[in-house]
Amino acid sequence: MEYKILNIDGTEYKTLFTKKFTNRKRWTPSAANEIKATIPGTVLKLNVRNGDKVKEGDVLLLFEAMKMQNIILAPCAGEITNLEAKEGDALPKGAVILTIK
Amino acid sequence: MSIKQKIENLEIRRADLAKGGGVKAVEKQHAGGKLTARERIEKLLDRGSFHEYDMFIRHETREFGMDDKTMPADGVVTGTGSIDGKPVAVFAQDFTVMGGSLGLMHARKITKILDYAMDMRIPVIGINDSGGARIQEGVNALAGYGEIFYRNTMASGVIPQISVILGPCAGGAVYSPALTDFVFVVENISKMFITGPEVIKTVLGEDISQEDLGGARVHAEITGNAHIYSQTEDECFEKIKNLIRLLPANNSEKAARIDTKQPESGNIGEIVPDDASAPYDVRDIVRAITDDSYFYEIQELWAANIVVGFARMDGETVGFIANQPLVLAGVLDCDSSDKAARFIRFCDAFNIPIITLEDLPGYLPGVDQEHSGVIRHGAKMLYAYSEATVPKITVILRKAYGGGYIAMNSRHLKADFVFAWPSAEIAVMGPEGAANIIFRKEIAEAENPAEVRKQKVAEYREKFANPFVAAGKGYIDAVITPGQTREFLLHALKTAKGKTTATPQKKHGIPPF
Structure with a gap:
């Protein structure tokens, strides 16, 4: 001991x-422009690619978790x-999926 | 058939049913290091005291080929017996019979024995070893669970309820143990979870074994769902018997008094180190105070920064709650508050006086604590202490700082007796922190800040780090030497025997669950 x-x-x-x-x-501040997997799940459909310009409210992706599409x-x-x-792709909880710059 | 033949016929039927799921299933059960339901009951109860009921129960399911399936006793053994001559009700799920699965009649047997236990006001012990709901019975299995939960809840605080997890206990089944007072688990045998590894893997992609997900050690150390951890079933049964010996049969009785001896230790004054930041094992203090130096610890591995358990004083059961400086300096946090609050409520419900030993630096700082709701969890302890009407006695051994001082059964929450050792320090915070705040300017402006800080810390310690300021206000009844502790406690317990407390009329309070 x-x-x-x-x-x-x-x-x-x-x-x-x-x-x-x-x-x-350990607590780390989370950036609002980071899209994270809030629960473990699977990326079902991606509507965007790197370099795409998006507006607020655009559908970025479908994320399936707990048999529900989010x-x-x-x-x-x-x-x-x-x-x-x-x-x-199956992602663990907390994984960063993409960032909006 | 002659009467003699009828009696023979009964014997044959009974012997047949007592075989459970048959030789092969029993062999398999034994190979897993597990006893059968009836063997477990035999080990737990006084020799020959078990009386089995509802042995001839039959299920009525017709679907999915169930109409030609016979299930001896429908997979659960129920009855009454005794431990040390004290009557108890028992049920034990029989894994050798269709995996101990719970169908309607299986559940009815359990609810019937729970109703008996309530009517007779005797403790109930449930041995869980079941694969879960009998899927062929559909909603009837779910109804069965719900009817058990309802009875567990109604019996809560009326009769002691003990759950023993000796096999799988998964899905809805976990909530019966969770509603009872004490959950016993055994290494490598107990498995408890809401959703098993297969579902977790399919839905969430997390790969984990049953043992790592919900084994005995997990529930004893991480979740706090289990109260008593054992290495073997035999050890587990001995621990259940020892607990039953400490408890009353119901909430209108007191636990039986037994003949005991003085504690062994004579060096109680040498356990606490002079240095207020040095650790020691508070259980050494408990054992230096209690009859036979006996202490039955509950939830030893979980939230070990607080120690709770039963002991005897002058032969009668008392509950001890003590900060543990050995672990996390004895701070209060979410888990330790939950642990203490639940134990206080058990003691209060079953007329068991509470002795609190205090030595803590305060609450655990940290983002994870704040975000886990330490405010809500900490409030449970304040609620439980305030609400309890059994005799409540506190001994302040060393530190009693800030909110922790209030929470640990202070006079202000209606403690009956508060004693303090000469080493007690009752203050808003430790001398270092206090001096840094009060004399911030003086320290900052000093030529030699370190020297001035040291001086101011010493000044604060001299003024406040003692029991006499609180004693001067009447917050402490007596400052006593360590050697006087047992005698003061025995006298206080004797004095408080006829304690009555007027509480306001209400349906029930609303504790911060």
Whole structure:
């Protein structure tokens, strides 16, 4: 058993960590122009390619998760970049599908 | 047929049904390290005390070729017996009979024994080992689950309900154990999940084994769904018996008093280190206080930053709740608040006094905690302590900072007795943090900030990091030495025996679930 240091209000406590605490997900700010898979699923149909210009509200893709088709709309206008997924790809939760620049 | 022949005929029928799913299925069950339903009941109950009912139950399903299928006892063994002479109701699903699947009559047997347990006001122990709903019975299987859930809920807080997961328990079936008070799991045998690995793989593409998804260790350590973890079925049954010994049969009784001895440890004053940031195992303090130094810990592996469990004081059952400085410095967080709140409500429902040992630096900081709803979870603990009307006693061992001080059964939430050791520090926060805020300017402007900070920390510690400020307000009843703790607790418990509390008339409160 190896003690770690936990700082609470400026005091450093010697203590053991739980697995849950050690493995906790570090928070990172999410960019509004990143389209992510909010649940694991499959890219069913892609309406856009890298370089395409889209308007806010355009249909970007159909994403199938939990046997339901989700229509993913563009949250803002811009150019499609960073799109690597192909139709039929299964993506894990949190994966970035594309970015609107 | 003569009466003699009829009796022989009965014996043959009974022996036949007692074979369960047959020799092959039983062999398979044993090969998996599992006992059969009847073997389990025999091990759990006092020798020869089990009386089985509804052995001759038959299902009435006609579809899908079910009309010519006979299922001994419809896959579940039910009855009553005793543990240490105390009556208990039992049901055990029989995996050797069609995978222990739950159909209408199977469920009816369970609801019937739950109704018996409620009518007779005796504890009920359910052994789960079932592949799930008997699909051939369609909505009748679902109806069966729902009728069990309803009874579990009605029995909650009236009779102790124990669930033992000795095989698969998947889909809707998991919610009966989840509604009961204590869930026992066994390594490599228990499997609990809402959706199994196959469905998860198909729908979400995640590949995981049954064990990693919902094995015993997962529920004992990660989810908190299980309360008691064992390596083998035998160990599990011994632990169930020990729990039954600690509990009353119902909410209008007290747990039976037994003869006990003084605790073994005489060095209670040497367990807590002088340094307020150094760890120790708070369970050593518990065992230095309790009869026979006995402590029956609940949810040992989950949210280990708080310790909860049962012990005896002067032969009578009490519940202990203690911050654990050994793990995460004993902070409160989402899980530890949930764990403590549930335990408090169990104790309160079954007339078990609560002793709280306090040593915590406050709540765990972090985005994941805030976003996981530590406000809502933390509120459960405040609610549970405030609402509880059993005798509530607190001993502040060392740190009692900020919101944590309020939450850990403070005088302000209507603790009956609050004692503090001379090492207690009751303050809004630790001296380091407080000095940094109060003397920010002085420290920043000083020629030697580190020196001034050190001085100010010492000043704050001197002024507030003691029990006498709180004692001066009456928030603490007595400052006691570690060596006096057991005697003060015994006296307080004796004094509080006739405690009555007037609570406002209401249908029920609305705890922040």
